[in-house]
Amino acid sequence: MARKFFVGGNWKCNGTAEEVKKIVTTLNEAEVPSEDVVEVVVSPPFVFLTLVKSLLRSDFHVAAQNCWVRKGGAFTGEISAEMLVNLGIPWVIIGHSERRALLNESNEFVGDKVAYAVSQGVKVIACIGETLEQREPGSTPIAEKVTNWENVVLAYEPVWAIGTGKVATPAQAQEVHCELRKWLNDNVNSEVAASTRIIYGGSVNGANCNELAAQPDVDGFLVGGASLKISDVLSFIVPLV
Ligand SMILES: O=C(CO)COP(=O)(O)O
Known part of the structure; x- marks a missing residue:
């Protein structure tokens, strides 16, 4: 089964309502490949989720940047999958x-969150660590707890590449993605390994995206900084036509 290319824009903790509207307008006016070819998801901060959802074209989708590990309740400041x-x-x-570095989210906690969100019918972009020593223990709780992989995209984001302008070379990204797919094959099953999208994040922009996208195991991107720049916001979607 062919893996549909996936492009996510992670806006992190940025933007005003006016800026968010401008980005959405730019996205809405763009000519992009059909939804059958590329899945486009933007992830605004919580407070702008409904605004973005109400304005965004219907072939693009919205992602939250986090949610609580279990059913909602007395968890001040959190929002739930429900x-x-x-x-x-x-x-x-x-x-x-x-979140792992600044808010001490552990592998177990992340695994529980992924499993709970999926169990509630929310699709998950699950981010995993950089080195083999981090990737295995990071992936294991997810693999142990998730039963339905159809709704999970794995994002490999080397920390040294995030927000630094130092992008992984296409060969580096391919090597890790291939390793991750093998890991899925060995620890989940061959179907999941073949069908799960593994996307790359870390200083992706219009200038480097095509070469990365050409790698057989790079199934898309999670873009931070460039997804906020009006001049760049489409550059990693359009060239993939
Ligand atoms: O963290 C990222 C996406 O989740 C990547 O951020 P940058 O694209 O700004 O390096």
């Missing part, structure tokens, strides 16, 4: 390295 379902937000990013 709330995302209630608002019609189909995707969530879980386990981003910024």
